[in-house]
Amino acid sequence: MHPSITQRRKVYLILLTTANVLILSSVYVAYKGLPHSITPALLRHSTPFSEYLRLSTPERGLATPWTPLSLSVCQFGTPTHYAPCLAQNLNNVAYAEELLYPDFEIREPYFAKEEHRERWQKATSDINERGVLQSGWMAYKGQSGQNFVFNNVKYTWSSSNFDTWSPESCMSSLVSTSPIEPITDRTESRLPIVTIALSPDSYSFQHHLDRVTHIIAQGSHLFYGSASEPYVVTGRRGSKTVQQLWEYLGYDEDHVLNTKEGVEAETMVFSCRAVLIHPWLSLKALESFGIQHDVPSATRNKIVYMSRSDGRTLNVGRRVVNEEEVLEGIRTFLAERKQGEELVVFNPDEYESTGQLFEWFSKNVAAVVGPHGGAMINHRWAAKGTLVIEFMPTTRTAMMIFEEAGVLSQNYAAILVEPTEPAGTDMEIDVRDVVSLLGEHLGVVGQDPLRKSYYWRAEELGLDAGR
Numbered sequence: 001m002h003p004s005i006t007q008r009r010k011v012y013l014i015l016l017t018t019a020n021v022l023i024l025s026s027v028y029v030a031y032k033g034l035p036h037s038i039t040p041a042l043l044r045h046s047t048p049f050s051e052y053l054r055l056s057t058p059e060r061g062l063a064t065p066w067t068p069l070s071l072s073v074c075q076f077g078t079p080t081h082y083a084p085c086l087a088q089n090l091n092n093v094a095y096a097e098e099l100l101y102p103d104f105e106i107r108e109p110y111f112a113k114e115e116h117r118e119r120w121q122k123a124t125s126d127i128n129e130r131g132v133l134q135s136g137w138m139a140y141k142g143q144s145g146q147n148f149v150f151n152n153v154k155y156t157w158s159s160s161n162f163d164t165w166s167p168e169s170c171m172s173s174l175v176s177t178s179p180i181e182p183i184t185d186r187t188e189s190r191l192p193i194v195t196i197a198l199s200p201d202s203y204s205f206q207h208h209l210d211r212v213t214h215i216i217a218q219g220s221h222l223f224y225g226s227a228s229e230p231y232v233v234t235g236r237r238g239s240k241t242v243q244q245l246w247e248y249l250g251y252d253e254d255h256v257l258n259t260k261e262g263v264e265a266e267t268m269v270f271s272c273r274a275v276l277i278h279p280w281l282s283l284k285a286l287e288s289f290g291i292q293h294d295v296p297s298a299t300r301n302k303i304v305y306m307s308r309s310d311g312r313t314l315n316v317g318r319r320v321v322n323e324e325e326v327l328e329g330i331r332t333f334l335a336e337r338k339q340g341e342e343l344v345v346f347n348p349d350e351y352e353s354t355g356q357l358f359e360w361f362s363k364n365v366a367a368v369v370g371p372h373g374g375a376m377i378n379h380r381w382a383a384k385g386t387l388v389i390e391f392m393p394t395t396r397t398a399m400m401i402f403e404e405a406g407v408l409s410q411n412y413a414a415i416l417v418e419p420t421e422p423a424g425t426d427m428e429i430d431v432r433d434v435v436s437l438l439g440e441h442l443g444v445v446g447q448d449p450l451r452k453s454y455y456w457r458a459e460e461l462g463l464d465a466g467r
Contacts, residue, residue: 056221062293063283068099068145083146092182094267095149099218101278103453105137106406110413110441112433119416123397130277131403138406139453146273147219154183155196155233156262163201163235170199170272171211177270187264192228194257194265195219196272203238203258206374208245209285210276210400216249217284219271231255233263244354248289279407279450286380286408289358293408294384297363301341303330303438304361306370306378310347317425318371318396329431330369333438341366341442346375357381367442369434371427376401384409387441389434393419393427409450413437 053070057063071078072095074085087096111117124133131138157179167174183190199211212234223230232251237243237258246256257263275281286293305327309319320326327343334341351357361381368379371391379388379401388405392398394416405412415433420426454463 052224053221056224058287061283062287063280066102066104066278066280066283068101068280070097070099072097083148086146087148090148090177092150092153092180093148094151095147095222097147099145099147101143101145101275101280103139103141103143104279104407105134105139105451105453106131106403107447107449107451108133108136108138109402110411110437112413112415112430112436116414116416116433119394120397120414123416124399126397127399127403131399137451138403140277141453143275143278145218145271145275147222148177148270149222150177150180150265150268150270152183152266153180153268154262154264155180155194155268157198157260162198162260163203165200170197170215171274171276172200175272180268180270183264190264190266191231192265193223193226193230193267193269194263195230195232195269197232197234198272199235202235203242205239205241205245206377208238208242209377209380210404211274213245213249213285213288214274214276214278214281215271217281217288218274219269220250220284222269222271229255230269231257231263231265233257233259241354245289248354250288277403277407282380282404282407289381290355291358291381292362292383295362297383299364300366300383300386301339302364303334303341303343303367303369303442304365304378305330305343305345306368306373306375307345308371308373308375310345318373318391318393319426320371320391320429321420321426322428322431326429326431326434329435330438333435337439339443346370346378348375367438369438372396372398372401377404379405379410380408382410385445386410387413387438387443389413389415389437391415391417391427391429393417393425395419395423396425406449409448411441411444411446411449413441 053067057067071082072084074082074088078085080086082098083096084098087093109120111120121133124131124138130143131140166172169175195216197212197215199207199215201207202212216232230251232255234256235258243253283293307323309323327345330343334343348357351360357378358381361378362383365382365386367387367389368376368382369389370376376390379386388401388410390401390412392414397416402412402414415429417427417429420428452463454461457463
């Protein structure tokens with residue numbers, strides 16, 4: 001072969017190789033500049049993971065109108081502390097999303113006296129981090145949560161975040177993913193899918209409802225389409241009622257891990273940065289419990305009184321010292337009203353299961369009345385529009401029943417009184433205040449105490465422009 005031809009071939013091959021290298025390099029650079037998003041290993045499907053929140057949301061579900069916006073791409077303009085950007089600096093993250101929750105407002109309570117309103121409004125300063133009172137409505141704005149999916153990791157915790165009220169516990173401000181560490185050696189103890197729900201006092205009925213259910217609800221769509229049943233790591237074992245709640249959430253006894261030992265998992269879901277108060281989370285919990293929140297019932301004629309004087313309460317205080325007088329006043333009012341309504345003093349022992357309790361409250365309860373305490377939490381099982389009247393001493397005011405009743409579109413009223421002893425929490429309740437609130441609001445269908453919040457108010461937005 002002629003030497004010049006061979007030489008030309010060599011030059012051609014060199015140029016071709018160089019061109020291919022340049023092309024591949026440019027493709028790589030372009031790829032690196034694209035928004036970063038990873039599909040999690042537990043969902044090996046052709047459908048993009050960003051679709052699973054939508055696919056797992058029922059078209060007409062109670063919570064659907066309040067579904068947060070999921071951001072799973074780190075691109076220009078995304079804050080670096082948002083989950084998809086933060087994930088780029090963490091190990092073994094398969095997927096991350098920032099959930100932007102819709103803003104909302106809850107109407108302030110009904111009051112029997114102006115002094116009760118003044119006391120309540122003063123107490124709202126305790127929750128200014130999440131809600132601010134504006135023109136008679138408590139506004140909750142700018143709330144967000146984070147979900148992470150890790151692959152091949154181990155979770156190890158210390159006593160500071162196991163069933164304790166510490167800043168590092170789930171749903172506390174300093175909760176971190178740092179206890180989650182990569183592992184390389186495969187062991188027989190490694191579980192397929194695990195979610196973390198180590199919130200304070202997770203074993204208790206009250207805090208299982210106001211925290212654990214929110215952690216589970218916020219990350220539940222991450223298991224959509226998974227062939228494996230997930231495990232959950234939580235605090236110490238709860239009561240029979242709490243165990244039944246776990247089953248409603250999809251975790252049988254064998255899949256609830258009450259352990260301080262480290263847990264290894266092929267896939268681990270971290271949803272501990274979950275929001276404390278939001279309609280989406282509370283309504284999703286009701287859906288899990290199978291509660292008919294918005295179904296009409298002809299038998300809703302029970303006024304349920306929650307006593308703290310029956311010896312069942314774990315915490316002392318907040319007793320109504322004139323309780324018999326209050327109960328007799330309610331009975332007299334109902335008899336004079338002649339609407340077929342009945343006063344029932346709540347007794348949890350009358351219900352064989354939580355399912356029976358849920359069903360009875362949902363179908364029969366028109367109002368829940370009583371002093372602040374764990375028993376009042378049962379208002380959650382009652383229907384939309386239920387009247388909730390809570391007694392509180394000025395030495396122990398709390399917003400949890402007000403907030404939860406509000407996000408469930410229940411009508412909340414507050415009676416705030418000075419305690420019978422200066423440093424105590426027991427109360428004497430004016431029967432006339434209770435009867436006044438019942439007379440004005442029992443069975444009355446009024447404006448929904450829950451509404452969306454948005455700065456722009458034009459009619460085309462469909463957000464009640466005239467308010």
